[in-house]
Amino acid sequence: MTRFEDLSRFTRVCITREGGLVAAPGLMRPRTFDVVECSLDEQNALCHWLNEGERIGRQASPGRGDQRYFRICLYKDRDGEASPDEELNVPEDAAPAGVKALWEEGRIEPL
């Protein structure tokens, strides 16, 4: 059981692209996915890409030396500004296609 196995614990998944030499706030361009509005297939795909991202993120050092990375935050709270309940950093250059699609296109890549 991974920490992203059961998305029903969360209401929102937010992804930003961070780091880099510039690291300007306007370049983070956050995307938010409402878990409740996702179909079961979409939730399964989201779980898959988060687990893939975690596998990559564990092996690398996201951000080091101005390298950009995706920061994915999962929230139980629907609207608040609370700290994320889970978070994950995935290096941009090694990110799985499904993680890139979340940020670049705002869509969940089907399995």
Added chain:
Amino acid sequence: MTSRHAPVIPPHMLDALARHGAGHLKSRAQNTLSIDQQFRQPMSARAKASIIHQNYPDSAPGAPARYIFDANQQTRLPGELVLEEGGEPPEDAQVVQAYEDLGATYRFFHDVMGRHSIDGEGMALLGTVHYGQAYQNAFWNGEQMVFGDGDGEVFLPFTRALDVVAHELTHGVTELTAGLEYRDQPGALNESISDVFGVMVNQYARGEDVTQADWLIGADLLAEGVNGKALRSMAAPGTAYDDPMLGKDPQPAHMDQFVNTRSDNGGVHINSGIPNHAFYLIAMELGGNSWETAGQIWYDTLTDERLASDAQFIDFAGLTMAHATQRFGQRVAEAVMNGWRQVGIGP
């Protein structure tokens, strides 16, 4: 229980084969190590860098060994080798700029700080240009420097700015000296050190004293129409840009405005504004050329074995004062202490 990913041949044996093995054994060991890296925990910075650098020999003291590659808008590294030390430059502005800027940075570290390349032992300088498509970044990946072309609307090619090229090369120096962790305050120190040496390389190349310098990072990178003057300002952190595409420069200049965040690896590019501003204040107080006094103190501190990889701002400040006293005496040490105090660090 053994992990199913545990390598059959231990990495130290592969490393020995890659270094000293005969012919095909050496080549295969190098390939295996390179692939193996992707499936294991990160190696030490020095060990990782040494693998790719087996193909690019160190230089003799006093001269760089530069290798410039073209990624051809792909993201595979290092890319196609298009220029090496002493070769005929192609008609490609980014290739030539990267080559010249790496040379200028090498000369600064060698002539001013007495350091022979990134590792102090003549490590080859590898730089890749035309990385990715409209790529808005430059970085150090533990082995080499990488430069994007920018998108032309917000950012111009990242090789245009000598301070940016020097910033990335300095990440290599920091990684192989203090090894400052890339998070929170040690990460902000890591970023600040790259900015500090970036501006010094620029000032040294232009022959500018502290009053002539603009104290900006990446002033040549922003495209026309962007509401900003640079990526960062050491003289006035937080004022470099305020633009619809970029947002507002978030850097603080004082500990009172320290930003507690988990974003940006704990604000490494944000809170670096504080030690950046301290360096600026100290250099201005001392006058003359930044690299002759303040720069020497910063370099002494960076290469001091007492500087821990998890150093906080206060630890770094304390060592700069010790080195100021040791190298230049009480008057300079007081100027250093005053600079840190003005940003809210120190007694």
